[in-house]
Amino acid sequence: MxxxxxxxxxxxxxxxxxxxxxxxxxxxxxxxxxxxxEHETRAGLPAFRFLWLGARPMELVVDTSRNALKFHELLPGxxxxxxxxxxxxxxxxxxxxxxxxxxxxVDSARAAASCSNRSGRVSLSLVLKADEYEYxxxxxxxxxxxxxxxxxxAQPEYLMEHFDAPxx
Numbered sequence: 001m002x003x004x005x006x007x008x009x010x011x012x013x014x015x016x017x018x019x020x021x022x023x024x025x026x027x028x029x030x031x032x033x034x035x036x037x038e039h040e041t042r043a044g045l046p047a048f049r050f051l052w053l054g055a056r057p058m059e060l061v062v063d064t065s066r067n068a069l070k071f072h073e074l075l076p077g078x079x080x081x082x083x084x085x086x087x088x089x090x091x092x093x094x095x096x097x098x099x100x101x102x103x104x105x106v107d108s109a110r111a112a113a114s115c116s117n118r119s120g121r122v123s124l125s126l127v128l129k130a131d132e133y134e135y136x137x138x139x140x141x142x143x144x145x146x147x148x149x150x151x152x153x154a155q156p157e158y159l160m161e162h163f164d165a166p167x168x
Contacts, residue, residue, distance in 0.1 A: 016064045016133045017046055023137040024048050024060070047072070053148050054163035060140070067128040069140050075122040077162050084155060085117055091150055092124070095143060104146065106139055113143060 021038065028036035033050035035057070041047050047061045061070045078085050092115050095106045106113045112127045124147070126140040151159050159165035 016067075016131055017062060019133040020046075020048075020060075020062050020069070020137055023134060024050075027141065041072075053144070054159075054165065056163055058144075067131065067136075068125055069128075069133075069136050070123055070125040071140065071144060072123050073118075073121040074124050074144065075162070077120055077158070078117060078122045079120050080117040084158065085122065087154065088115055088122060088147075091147065092143075095146070104142070106143065107135075110135055111139060113139075 024033070024036065027033050028050065033052050036048065036050040038046065038048050041061055045061050045063055047059050049057050049059045052058055058074065059072045061072050062068075063070065075088070078088070092113050094100075095104070095113055096108050097105065106126070110129055110132055112129075113125070114127075115122050115124050117123075124140070124144065126136050126143070128136045148159070152165070156165065156167075160167060
């Protein structure tokens with residue numbers, strides 16, 4: 001019985017990863033991502049690296065044991081005790097607000113978005129309540145896009161310094 005459970009879990013993990021891979025590949029096929037590739041992190045987790053929203057590579061890590069998707073070290077140079085980081089945490093928390101249109105909201109019944117800061121590098125995570133990786137990939141990609149739109153308005157100097165954003 002135990003072996004059957006392990007096989008079923010491994011199969012579910014493969015299906016989940018395939019879902020993430022297909023969804024991300026569709027973005028790459030449409031030209032949204034450039035230089036799209038898959039690799040394994042030092043911790044042995046599958047990850048996808050690509051260029052998007054600037055010249056700095058982004059990395060999306062998939063942890064199927066936690067039903068989590070994480071943009072690892074998405075934003076460099078953000079001190080943990082800074083006003084900017086406090087604003088980022090509020091922005092992410094607000095994405096769960098039911099007043100937002102469905103296409104801009106993270107459905108709290110399906111996932112939880114959060115950010116973390118380690119040595120001034122902000123990571124963005126989405127933990128899924130169930131095996132909803134199709135939903136999760138779409139949500140976290142949209143969330144990152146909205147975050148960069150927000151930063152363009154609220155912190156344009158930051159984007160110029162860390163992402164070579166144009167001065168407009």
